Amino acid sequence: MNDVFPKDFLWGGATAANQYEGGWNEGGRGLAKTDVTTGATAQTPRYITYQMPDGTIGKISQRGEKKPETAKFSVVDGYYYPNHVGTDFYHRYKEDIALFAQMGFKIFRMSIAWPRIFPKGIESKPNQEGLDFYHKVFDELKKYNIQPLVTISHYDDPLYIEEELGGWENPEIVNLYEKLCKVLFEEYKEDVAYWLTFNEINAAIMDRFFIKDVSDDLVKAGYIKLHNQLVASAKVVKYAHDHYPQFKMGCMIAGLVTYPLTCDPKDILATQQKVQELFYYPADVQVRGAYPNFAKKVWEKYAINSSLFEKDAETLKQGKVDFFTYSYYSTSCETTHEDVELDGGGNLSMGAKNPYLQYTEWGWSQDPDGLRYSLNDIYDRYLIPIMIVENGLGCIDEIDENNVVHDTYRIEYMKCHIESMAEAIADGVNLIGYTPWGCIDLVSASTGEMRKRYGMIYVDMDDDGLGSLNRYKKDSFHWYKKVISSNGSDLSN
Ligand code: BG6
Numbered sequence: 001m002n003d004v005f006p007k008d009f010l011w012g013g014a015t016a017a018n019q020y021e022g023g024w025n026e027g028g029r030g031l032a033k034t035d036v037t038t039g040a041t042a043q044t045p046r047y048i049t050y051q052m053p054d055g056t057i058g059k060i061s062q063r064g065e066k067k068p069e070t071a072k073f074s075v076v077d078g079y080y081y082p083n084h085v086g087t088d089f090y091h092r093y094k095e096d097i098a099l100f101a102q103m104g105f106k107i108f109r110m111s112i113a114w115p116r117i118f119p120k121g122i123e124s125k126p127n128q129e130g131l132d133f134y135h136k137v138f139d140e141l142k143k144y145n146i147q148p149l150v151t152i153s154h155y156d157d158p159l160y161i162e163e164e165l166g167g168w169e170n171p172e173i174v175n176l177y178e179k180l181c182k183v184l185f186e187e188y189k190e191d192v193a194y195w196l197t198f199n200e201i202n203a204a205i206m207d208r209f210f211i212k213d214v215s216d217d218l219v220k221a222g223y224i225k226l227h228n229q230l231v232a233s234a235k236v237v238k239y240a241h242d243h244y245p246q247f248k249m250g251c252m253i254a255g256l257v258t259y260p261l262t263c264d265p266k267d268i269l270a271t272q273q274k275v276q277e278l279f280y281y282p283a284d285v286q287v288r289g290a291y292p293n294f295a296k297k298v299w300e301k302y303a304i305n306s307s308l309f310e311k312d313a314e315t316l317k318q319g320k321v322d323f324f325t326y327s328y329y330s331t332s333c334e335t336t337h338e339d340v341e342l343d344g345g346g347n348l349s350m351g352a353k354n355p356y357l358q359y360t361e362w363g364w365s366q367d368p369d370g371l372r373y374s375l376n377d378i379y380d381r382y383l384i385p386i387m388i389v390e391n392g393l394g395c396i397d398e399i400d401e402n403n404v405v406h407d408t409y410r411i412e413y414m415k416c417h418i419e420s421m422a423e424a425i426a427d428g429v430n431l432i433g434y435t436p437w438g439c440i441d442l443v444s445a446s447t448g449e450m451r452k453r454y455g456m457i458y459v460d461m462d463d464d465g466l467g468s469l470n471r472y473k474k475d476s477f478h479w480y481k482k483v484i485s486s487n488g489s490d491l492s493n
Pocket of ligand 1 (some may be wrong): 017327347394437
């Protein structure tokens with residue numbers, strides 16, 4: 001596979017503040033919902049804890065449930081909150097960035113914790129200590145010539161916004177987000193060129209997979225949240241284009257790659273509809289600057305008054321992104337056949353199991369061909385540069401007495417996916433970068449576990465928060481280093 005990857009291909013790795021950074025109560029940082037979210041397992045849900053005015057405590061599961069009106073989300077005794085420490089980037093960023101540099105990273109995807117900059121989101125002035133922290137991180141990256149790829153919002157909006165202001169269902173949040181972005185752009189204009197406005201923006205409309213018999217009202221609320229985020233994204237993309245022409249502004253969508261389970265035309269249509277509603281619906285807005293034609297059908301289906309969204313058409317038109325990014329872990333199958341069990345899990349979405357694929361312990365399929373398929377599909381539609389900003393195998397690693405992890409399974413997974421990217425490039429896709437997820441072990445978003453590891457760097461920390469947090473290189477570390485230094489032409493192990 002010689003010279004398939006372009007010379008300036010952006011090899012790197014990806015993380016997010018809420019799962020990695022820690023330092024939850026340091027440097028003037030405010031709370032995010034992830035700070036009041038407990039750990040869990042693949043079988044038990046994560047909970048959000050609260051306290052009543054009389055001191056009694058309670059919890060609700062992450063999706064769908066509502067807390068009692070007078071309750072306040074709180075950190076309470078007797079629960080473990082894994083995101084508080086993450087894997088401690090806050091204190092160990094120098095050591096970690098040096099390790100990324102050893103692997104040869106050209107780009108490092110990270111997010112900025114909004115509550116570190118504006119603790120509640122509503123302050124008129126940013127928190128200087130928070131701004132300083134990211135300056136130090138960017139300076140460190142610069143030392144090694146690693147470009148930051150910054151996600152502005154990655155699942156950790158200030159808790160105050162969520163709890164007191166109604167979260168993204170409230171269109172006023174757009175102004176708070178714009179204020180945040182203006183500060184970030186001005187502050188880091190010399191340091192950051194690549195920005196993603198929201199992580200997995202379609203996560204807002206994925207409740208249907210996780211809440212049994214989800215109500216139309218909840219689905220509708222999801223589309224309203226999503227619309228407000230799309231407006232916010234368009235506004236700051238336009239602002240960036242007007243004021244910082246050197247910036248490259250990107251969208252980030254959860255890859256929802258879905259196949260029909262059978263060749264029954266009804267399965268084909270159902271698949272098309274699912275992908276339209278959940279993937280291309282927001283992607284078209286961010287790339288083409290307008291809702292697709294099929295959006296009207298979606299609004300009708302959920303009794304959404306279209307004028308609610310159509311009034312912002314001009315704003316959306318002005319905020320088209322420069323590059324497209326998505327997360328790609330697995331694929332699922334769609335069917336209209338009622339006798340089929342929908343037991344195929346996946347990142348944010350579910351469906352029927354694919355008999356041709358292997359599944360991980362967390363029920364996610366492994367499908368490198370789906371990556372090539374989706375890259376072709378997306379590039380054909382949009383014709384703008386693409387980056388894969390999340391991809392990887394979440395699994396249990398065993399560390400031996402010499403602190404070595406022989407993760408041949410991870411190497412195998414990454415190898416097949418890199419081959420698939422190379423094939424897509426040969427097909428004509430303009431793929432410009434690859435940042436595999438959790439390049440260093442971090443807390444799982446869905447389960448809060450540490451044992452679901454993605455990294456090429458092992459972090460000594462367990463599901464109960466016990467461990468030294470020391471870092472150790474896995475076999476995949478050395479392998480990925482070789483991949484990067486050969487610009488993807490040597491994938492051997
Ligand atoms: C993506 C998120 O959905 O998948 C990440 O952007 C997340 O935040 C990743 O960690 C993997 O999911 P999980 O649940 O295995 O951590």
